[in-house]
Amino acid sequence: MILTFVAIFMYLMGLLSFCLNRKHLLLMLLSLEFVVVSLFMLMYIYLCSYNWEFYFLMVFLTLSVCEGALGLSLLVLLMRTYGNNYMISFNLLW
Template sequence: MTTMVGSSFFMYLMGVFSFCLGRKHLLLMLLSLEFVVVALFLMLYSYLCLYDWEFYFLMVFLTMSVCEGALGLSVLVLLMRTYGNNYMISFNLLW
């Protein structure tokens, strides 16, 4: 169980690192955020297995992460239709 926690923590750190490096493209940012969500899911699963608790909260967590992914993809589609690319520098919030 400790190797699962260690590997998921490493996955979390690599997801945050790739989020910081891929800040120019919205699609890369969304993919790294989903990677972070998967790592958090694995950490939460191993924590709940360790203490023999219910897994109902995992379903709530997965539901919220799916909603986050759908919202990110809708912003990506809006950005692609409006500006024609997914560069974050072209998305100006002041317009």
């Protein structure tokens, strides 16, 4: 029961940090990964409580790794193009 509250608190703090750190792309990616870890913890607790299989967790981990790799590749691309990771300097109209 306490682990569920901890995971929900982690999820809410991850969303709060995502909303507050909207100036830097790297901090946004880190807070998204924190949200993914808290969602993984919530799903694990839920699946353990009902004695279900954990195949869905493997799919979730695979997709979250793909999301992290895509975010890091975008970060590297934007760092090479613009030279910084400030969201205000990215002009998406060009």
